[in-house]
Amino acid sequence: MLHLWSSTLAGVVALGISLYNLSTLRESPQIDATLPHLLRIGQGENVYLFLQPTISVRHKTQDVDVVTSVRLDLRPDGQAAPAERPRFFWDDSITWELNRKTGGLDYVHAEDPAPLVINQDNPQQPIMSFVAKDSNLTAGRYLGTLTLYRASRREPLTEEFCLTVSGDDLKAFATPGKDPYFIFRNDDPDSVDRHADCYVRFRY
Numbered sequence: 473m474l475h476l477w478s479s480t481l482a483g484v485v486a487l488g489i490s491l492y493n494l495s496t497l498r499e500s501p502q503i504d505a506t507l508p509h510l511l512r513i514g515q516g517e518n519v520y521l522f523l524q525p526t527i528s529v530r531h532k533t534q535d536v537d538v539v540t541s542v543r544l545d546l547r548p549d550g551q552a553a554p555a556e557r558p559r560f561f562w563d564d565s566i567t568w569e570l571n572r573k574t575g576g577l578d579y580v581h582a583e584d585p586a587p588l589v590i591n592q593d594n595p596q597q598p599i600m601s602f603v604a605k606d607s608n609l610t611a612g613r614y615l616g617t618l619t620l621y622r623a624s625r626r627e628p629l630t631e632e633f634c635l636t637v638s639g640d641d642l643k644a645f646a647t648p649g650k651d652p653y654f655i656f657r658n659d660d661p662d663s664v665d666r667h668a669d670c671y672v673r674f675r676y
Contacts, residue, residue: 501529501537503590505620505631511671512653515645519558519604521546522566522579522653525618525631527588528595538623539588544602546635549613558604565598576651587623611639613670633658634670641673 505527512522527539544560565583570576579601588596613636620629635656644654656671658664663672 501533501535501591502531503537503539503620503622503629504528504530505618505629507618507631507633509659510655510657510674512655513609513645514648514653515608515642516652517606519560519607519609520653521560521602521604522599523602523618524597524599526595526597527590527620529590529592532592534591536589536591536594537626539590539596539620540623541587541621542585542600543617543619543621544600545617545619546604546614547616549615549634556607558607558609560602560604563601563603566601567599571650574650576649577653579653609637609642609645611637611642613637634668636667636670636672638673644673 505525508524508526511524512520514520521544523544529537542562544562545557546560547557562585564581564585566579567582568577569580571578583598585600588598590596613634616633616635618631618633622628641654648654655674657674658669658671660672660674
């Protein structure tokens with residue numbers, strides 16, 4: 473009798489686990505977005521910002537979600553900051569190639585700004601090229617938000633960051649030399665204590 477009850481209980485537990493696993497596999501993916509430690513910025517008549525987020529699924533699921541569009545907002549922080557905000561759009565996704573003549577990096581078009589299919593086996597790490605036409609950054613601190621809009625009914629996914637632009641950075645933008653796109657990092661030990669994890673121009 474005890475053996476019969478043990479077998480029945482084991483069967484019920486196994487059925488419960490199977491139903492739970494099946495339910496989990498059918499859930500809509502819970503997408504995570506992680507910002508990189510490095511982005512690149514260039515400036516002329518327009519502002520160019522290159523960002524490579526990692527977009528992935530947290531748990532095991534057979535379902536997929538689709539990032540239908542991406543928006544980048546960059547706004548001045550504080551009263552002393554410039555009033556005009558650059559208005560960015562996702563221009564395309566790119567790859568970087570070494571320019572052997574100059575030693576700098578050239579960007580090469582990789583993909584149009586198309587929807588991104590996300591599932592557990594298919595994380596995405598596009599290098600996104602954002603452009604703000606007829607705009608210029610000025611010296612100051614900016615607050616940024618990257619927003620991912622999804623095909624599912626879930627709320628858009630947002631990641632926030634800060635960016636510090638100095639007067640020296642503006643001079644560098646105006647005279648770019650061999651590489652017109654400058655590295656900004658949020659993990660440089662020489663600046664992280666002074667700028668509270670903001671992206672700051674990095675120099676080797």
